[in-house]
Amino acid sequence: MNNITSQQKRESVKKNYDLIAKHYSDEFGTYIEDLDVYEEFEKHLKENAKILDLGAGSGRTYSYFNERGHEYIGLDFSKEMRNYAYKLHGEFPCIVDDMVNLKKYFANNSLDAVFAVYSLFHLPIEDLKQLLSDVYDVLKNNGIFLFTYQIGKGEGMTDEPYLNENGKNVLYMSYQTNEEIESFLDSFSYTKLYRKEKVETSDSAINSNDATTAFVLVKKKTK
Numbered sequence: 001m002n003n004i005t006s007q008q009k010r011e012s013v014k015k016n017y018d019l020i021a022k023h024y025s026d027e028f029g030t031y032i033e034d035l036d037v038y039e040e041f042e043k044h045l046k047e048n049a050k051i052l053d054l055g056a057g058s059g060r061t062y063s064y065f066n067e068r069g070h071e072y073i074g075l076d077f078s079k080e081m082r083n084y085a086y087k088l089h090g091e092f093p094c095i096v097d098d099m100v101n102l103k104k105y106f107a108n109n110s111l112d113a114v115f116a117v118y119s120l121f122h123l124p125i126e127d128l129k130q131l132l133s134d135v136y137d138v139l140k141n142n143g144i145f146l147f148t149y150q151i152g153k154g155e156g157m158t159d160e161p162y163l164n165e166n167g168k169n170v171l172y173m174s175y176q177t178n179e180e181i182e183s184f185l186d187s188f189s190y191t192k193l194y195r196k197e198k199v200e201t202s203d204s205a206i207n208s209n210d211a212t213t214a215f216v217l218v219k220k221k222t223k
């Protein structure tokens with residue numbers, strides 16, 4: 001895929017989510033999967049925490065954290081996903097932009113937590129490395145960061161089941177080995193709090209390749 005730029009890869013993801021926003025929202029808009037992971041994250045959150053959700057999708061995370069008294073800000077580059085989120089959950093702070101522009105919106109040391117579940121696997125590796133660095137910067141000391149990645153190697157275009165009638169292999173995905181992620185994280189000052197692997201079994205868009213999703217929760221250490 002060397003002939004396509006990072007920006008083109010991300011643009012293709014955005015177009016995909018604009019097209020499938022209704023299907024995705026009908027299936028996942030209000031249903032919280034991985035409740036155990038959400039609860040683990042919450043255990044380490046301070047009260048009234050300021051949380052940024054990267055790749056907020058159709059807003060299920062907003063309702064979960066809002067109900068628990070936290071200050072939630074979503075960010076997603078698919079305007080259609082954001083519109084469905086508002087339909088399902090009412091309006092809430094949600095930036096419509098590419099997460100590579102994160103630092104345009106947040107100053108260093110300004111967030112208690114960053115949550116990025118089932119979204120970073122759409123970032124080309126060069127963007128992922130930069131994003132991990134940006135997240136570290138915007139977190140306060142003792143701020144926490146939960147993210148997922150798909151275990152594997154390299155990148156590729158996968159099928160998007162919601163778009164079967166429109167064509168195959170349209171969804172850009174990026175995969176990382178555990179060693180790659182460990183080595184990225186080791187370049188920052190983080191305490192590791194939690195890790196879980198989940199073998200995906202459903203045939204939903206995200207989970208098409210019998211992939212394994214890894215969840216990682218870390219805390220920024222005061223230097």
Ligand SMILES: C[S@@+](CC[C@H](N)C(=O)[O-])C[C@H]1O[C@@H](n2cnc3c(N)ncnc32)[C@H](O)[C@@H]1O
Binds near residue numbers: 054
């Ligand atoms: C599989 S959905 C997950 C949504 C939500 N986190 C959830 O668990 O329901 C991935 C979301 O990430 C968003 N996304 C992917 N790449 C992004 C990027 N570079 N910048 C902003 N949003 C992105 C997509 O638009 C989509 O809404």
